Amino acid sequence: MVKLLIGHKGSGKTNKMLQIANESVETAAGSIVFINKNHRLMYELNYRIRVICMEDFENITNIDEYIGFIYGIISSDHDIEMIFIDSILKHADVSMGDLPEFIERLKVISQIYEIDFIVSVSAEKEEMIGVNFEGCEILN
Numbered sequence: 001m002v003k004l005l006i007g008h009k010g011s012g013k014t015n016k017m018l019q020i021a022n023e024s025v026e027t028a029a030g031s032i033v034f035i036n037k038n039h040r041l042m043y044e045l046n047y048r049i050r051v052i053c054m055e056d057f058e059n060i061t062n063i064d065e066y067i068g069f070i071y072g073i074i075s076s077d078h079d080i081e082m083i084f085i086d087s088i089l090k091h092a093d094v095s096m097g098d099l100p101e102f103i104e105r106l107k108v109i110s111q112i113y114e115i116d117f118i119v120s121v122s123a124e125k126e127e128m129i130g131v132n133f134e135g136c137e138i139l140n
Contacts, residue, residue, distance in 0.1 A: 002106045003137045005120040006128070013120040014041070014086055016140060020118060021084050022046050030081030033073060037090045050077075054091050063102050066092045067109075074113055085119045096123065100130035107135050 005013040018041065021034055025046045034045055035052045042051050052073070054060065060069050074080055088094050094102060099121065106117045118139070121128065125138070 001116050001137060002103060002110055002135065003116060003118045003139050004103075004133075005118065005139050006123060006125055007140060008124065009122050011140075013122070013140070017084055017086055017118060017120055018044050020139075021049055021082075024082055025049060028081050030079040031077050032082045032084070033077075033080055034084040034086070035091070036086045041086070060092045062092060063094055063098045063105075066094065067102075067105050070106075070109065074109070074115065080113070080115055082116045082118065085117065087122060088119050089122050096127065096129070099128055100132065103131055103136065 005016055007013055017034075021032060022045060024032055025048050032049045033052060034041070034049050035054065037053070038055045039053045042053070045051055057069065060066055070083070073083070085091070088099075088102070089096070103119075106119070109115065110117055125133070
């Protein structure tokens with residue numbers, strides 16, 4: 001399932017993601033991955049969460065490459081249960097116009113591999129034009 005944390009900058013999305021991720025460690029049977037733009041949150045996450053900083057992968061510049069990157073993460077660990085993506089609009093030149101396709105592709109990956117995606121988006125629901133929220137859960 002794709003779960004979304006939406007709201008403008010400063011609305012507490014990242015803190016909520018950190019809380020959910022750290023709490024999930026206690027009950028997760030599989031691996032948890034947290035994708036962030038930079039290294040800033042690394043020490044706020046439980047040591048059992050794999051943190052990936054997109055600054056280290058600056059050549060990923062569009063959603064096709066980003067989705068390929070996610071497939072690479074999945075192929076390296078078949079036990080992934082959850083993937084957190086913090087502030088997707090700050091990664092890989094992803095824009096509001098890319099969101100509908102990106103979220104649809106995450107839904108497909110989620111179904112095939114039985115992985116929950118928790119994605120934060122710095123926008124209100126009304127601004128996410130073209131996004132099909134069917135099959136998504138809004139967490140806030």
